[in-house]
Amino acid sequence: MIPTSDIVFTSLIADALALGPHWIYHQKELKKRFGHIMSYMAPATAYHTGKNAGDQTHYGDQTMLLLHSIAEFGRFDLEHYAAKWREFWENPQTISYRDGATKATLAHLHSGMPPESAASSSSELGGTVRTAPLFLLDWEDDEALFSAARSLTAFTHNDPPVVEAAEFFTRVILAVQRGAGISDALEETAALLHWEAIPTEWFAAARRSSASSASDGEALEGHGLTCHIPDAFTGVCHLLLRHPETPATALIENINAGGDSAARGMVLGMVYGAAFPVSALPASWLSDLNARDEINGLIDKIP
Structure with a gap:
């Protein structure tokens, strides 16, 4: 059985791979x-001045904060995570990119808003990508995990499709972890009838491009290489559908496609980490x- 920790490691590996070319379009x-x-x-x-090869982007840094919070608190608690998150970004020694969602959420926290209502209106996939450490915990049921993924995402990104995408990919990862093939998990999740904010066309477009003669770079460029959820969601699904058995190939194609390869990569890494050992x-x-030993140490502290 593949260790749950491989979901965390593969996601953070995908983030680190994207650090060099990140946001070159x-x-x-x-x-x-x-x-x-x-x-x-x-x-x-x-964007990532001060970082070195093998480091995390700002997405990976926020995932590491969640890992720290869970290791310290023993479970996911939004208040605890938000406090660590705020302390990290308010520390003048922090070397990490403050994107628009981070700046807006910080401003709202400073104004006295509680974590559950301090989010930006950002429509970027980056809001969904921090969830890997949640899979290290024992949950009462699947709905509790879906709720945590939504809550974590909505802390900084209060955009309905982004919040819904967090649940979408959490469902895919769970299905894969339980033995479903990646393509089947995607198809079954996309076929659920309760999606309200994710248009069916996004996944349909990924299905078409994955079966086309276009290269991965051409396909992702066609879908859009930006951070925004319509582009990035479809790009992630394309790569998963085209490369269900070859995670390294997908991660390499992702970074060479350009744009927001870090956000796409972290979601890819979670899905592949549920299917394949690191x-x-x-x-x-x-x-x-670079964070390998730190990650191992924090995972060892989680009950």
């Missing part, structure tokens, strides 16, 4: 400057992950 520029990226790189843009990835991806 022109695929020709990426290829000209770096060739075919297959390993960790220092950041090539100013040992299925190139060994250097784990050995050179």
Whole structure:
């Protein structure tokens, strides 16, 4: 049986892989400057100044904060996580990119809003990507986990499709963890009738592109490489449908496609981490992950 910890590791590996080329949108520029990226790189843009190859982006940093919170508190508690999150971002020594959702949520917290209503209106997939540590906990039932994923996401991103996407991918990960194939888990989750904010066309577009002759880069560029949920959700589903048995290939194709490869990658990593052991990835991806020992230490503290 694959350890649940591999969901965390594979997600954070995918984030670290994206650090170098993160938010470079022109695929020709990426290829000209770096060739075919297959390993960790220092950041090539100013967004992640101060980071080194093998570090996390700001998405991974927030996932690490959740891991710390769960290790300290013993369970998921939004108040506890929000306090650690706020302390991290208010620390002048913190080296991590403050995106629009972070700035808006901080401003709302400063004004006295409670964590459950302090979110930005950001429509970016980045709100959904921190959930991997939730899978390390024992839940009363699936609905409790779905509620936690929604609550965690809505802390910073109060956009209905983003919040709903957190539940969507949590359902996919659970199904895969319980033995479903990745493609089947996606199809079954997409077929559920209770989705209100996620248009059926998003998944249908991913299904079409995954079966097309377009390269992954062409397909993702066609869907859109931005952070926003319509682009990124569809891009994630495309890669999962096209590469259900080859996680390393999907993660490499993801980073070479450009754009917000970190957010896409973290969701990909959670799904693949539920299906394949981290040992299925190139060994250097784990050995050179700078947070590896810290992650192991925190996981060991969780009851």
